[in-house]
Amino acid sequence: MNSPPAGPSMWLSFMMAIVIGGCGADAVTTTDSGVGDEGAALYIANCAACHGERGEGSGLGPALLDERYGVDVFPDAGFVGAVELGVPEPVLGFGPMPAIAGLDHSEIAAITEFVRSLQAG
Numbered sequence: 001m002n003s004p005p006a007g008p009s010m011w012l013s014f015m016m017a018i019v020i021g022g023c024g025a026d027a028v029t030t031t032d033s034g035v036g037d038e039g040a041a042l043y044i045a046n047c048a049a050c051h052g053e054r055g056e057g058s059g060l061g062p063a064l065l066d067e068r069y070g071v072d073v074f075p076d077a078g079f080v081g082a083v084e085l086g087v088p089e090p091v092l093g094f095g096p097m098p099a100i101a102g103l104d105h106s107e108i109a110a111i112t113e114f115v116r117s118l119q120a121g
Contacts, residue, residue, distance in 0.1 A: 039114030042107050046083075046100050055118040061094055064115050071116060079112045080105065 044053065050061030057063030068074060086099035103111075 038107075039110035039112070039117075042103070043111050043114050046103065047111065050094075050097070055115060061097070065119055069115075070119055076109075076112050076116075079115070080108050083108050083111075 047061075050058055051064050052058050052061075055064035057066075062069075069078075082097070083100045083103055087095040087097040089096055
């Protein structure tokens with residue numbers, strides 16, 4: 001994806017998609033669910049500093065447990081855009097967020113799986 005979708009509502013959707021990426025962190029990896037252990041480790045290392053260890057959010061990044069990031073509202077492709085493109089300007093009170101270098105699509109998919117497991121409770 002080289003440019004955002006056209007139209008004002010599509011632009012907002014695109015910006016919401018890219019705001020949820022990672023901010024980088026070094027922390028101990030834990031997961032109670034047993035789902036996506038690789039995703040949990042990658043999430044802790046790349047996303048938790050801004051989005052919280054369990055997706056609860058922080059002053060730096062939104063809560064990924066918020067319903068606007070749920071699977072029925074927010075497509076998995078949004079995670080890819082967030083990680084690969086970053087956020088150049090503050091959006092919804094958060095950001096800017098740098099793109100997260102060094103993660104391939106399978107790693108981003110593992111992070112997405114882990115976030116979806118957190119959302120499912």
